Amino acid sequence: MSEPVKVSNRASSIEYAIRDVVVPAIELEEQGHEIIRLNIGDPLAYDGLPTPIHMIDEYKKALERQDNGYGPSYGLNELRKAISKSEISKGWNCKPDDVYVTHGVTEALQVIFAAFLEEGDTVLAPGPHYPPYMAYPQMYGAKTVEYRLKSSEEWKIDLDDISNKMNDSVKLLVLINPNNPTGNIASSSEIQDLINIAEKWPNCTIIADEIYDGLAFSDNFISAASLSKNVPVITLNGVSKVYFAPGWRIGYMAWHDPNHTLRLVRDGVERILRSRLCASTPAQYGYLAGLCGPKDWLDKHRKLTEERMNFCLKRINEIDGLSCESPKGAFYLFVRLTNPEHQRNDKKWVLDLLHQEHVLVVHGSGFSPEFGSGHFRMVCLPPVPVLEEAFRRIERFLSS
Ligand SMILES: Cc1ncc(COP(=O)(O)O)c(C=O)c1O
Structure with a gap:
């Protein structure tokens, strides 16, 4: 051979x-x-x-009316509007332009890491975490450092561990809430404390992966963006978990950037999104039906x-x-x-x-x-x- x-x-x-x-x-x-x-x-x-049948119907209708072409790179306008409404209902001022539709949260992560990270940078992510948070940053010469979730205290966030691990190289601080794999949900004071820590580091942006938000067993989920006055928060969510359609591969990132400190990196994100064309057009109609339809x-x-x-x-x-x-x-x-x-x-x-x-x-x-x-x-x-x-x-x- x-x-x-x-x-x-x-x-x-x-x-x-x-x-x-x-x-x-x-x-x-x-x-x-x-x-x-x-x-x-x-x-x-x-x-x-x-997957709910009214979502499947709208996906099918899009296929049947030949809505099978390339769509806009940042997502269908109707869908961006519906996502912004959904984020507004969680307590922050999300505009349709703040929303970018991707091939699942997983693609959003790839785009974010590509736009934020340089050699030597750090992503500070919860341990344990969803594996791509560790796998992807190293592609850009960056590394993932884990902060501890406390196994004997219902996997609560160890805020001291975050404080100890913060430094200038930390470009992204990750919150997965509700968490995969632990199923824990962060309280509003834990999230606020995490934001307060990030606020001391001007180069730090929070990634709030909230893909399981509608699967909280009681009314205790709070969006991180809704609590942040100054720290930029990129919220991630999509159709995979709460709308029970992971094979459609539709997700989004919604940018809360109160002081416009992310304008350069956002330009980078938009360039990457344009260069990868668009997310699946008919599947976006299916997700739109989920967001706007009965719950x-x-x-x-x-x-x-x-x-x-x-x-x-x-x-x-x-x-x-x-x-x-x-x-x-x-x-x-x-x-x-x-x-x-x-x-x-x-x-x-x-x-x-x-x-x-x-x-x-x-x-x-x-x-x-x-x-x-x-x-x-x-x-x-x-x-x-x-x-x-x-x-x-x-x-x-x-x-x-
Ligand atoms: C925390 C978390 N984020 C993202 C994803 C993947 O999302 P998507 O299907 O939208 O790529 C998963 C899948 O298990 C997950 O657990």
Whole structure:
């Protein structure tokens, strides 16, 4: 065989734990084993949590009237208006021009990192966190430093840790609220304290990833932009989680820049957005229908998610070797392995569980080597009988 062409360091160092563990699962499936997949935050993979039909209808109508062309680079005007209204309802003065529609929050992150980061810069992100916050900044010669979420205090933000880690190189301070993978929701005073810390550093912008905002189990979600008087906040959200359509790949960033300090970087963002053309046109009509249409279906989806979550918590509390803080929203459980031997190598534990019992979860160290190890993340999305079987197998595995 000839010598392979070299891969860039940028690409070869990318890890995405949630999908990396799928590789051995597929091998087992190819051998004929049925795997219970609890690894991915995709409600459509399970029964009972479909995309609302009125959204699908509008998506289909766009296809049928041949609205299949390139759209404006920053998003359809009607959609930008609807998103700004939705952000205004969360308490801050968001104008349609402040909104940029992207191929999911994940593309928004790539664009933001490309526009903000230079060699030597830092992104300060919660540990544990959604993996791209660690994977992408290094592509620009920057690095991600994690601030601690306190595992024994419902994963609350360790504000002292943020203060200690702030310096001039921190260009972006990330808040994921509600958090993936912990399910915790930050209180208004925690968010205010985080903003107060950022305010001391004139080069620091807050990224508020609020993609699970409508999935809070009680009325306790507060938008970070609504609390910030001076610090710039870029809010991220989209169709994937709260509107149950992750495959449509539509998200947005909404810029709250009270003192216009981001005007140069914003110009950079707009250049990048123009150069990548636009987000999917028909899918934007589907999202528009979600934002402007009825919301009663969401109560049902949330209730069902909460019921499944409560079932998982009950079973976790019954099983020796597991413990878990109660999530306040989203659809993940970040489960602690209480046996020190299991804690030491959570990835091995996850792979052994997969091979022995055919249940797929994600190792906590994949969400944060420093603050997530000794845990695993599972979704609570499948129907209760599937979860029942999964826990039966996990319990058997732990007692084997
Ligand atoms: C915190 C967080 N942000 C963003 C995303 C991805 O969003 P999108 O599907 O819009 O790219 C996820 C997906 O799991 C997530 O957990």
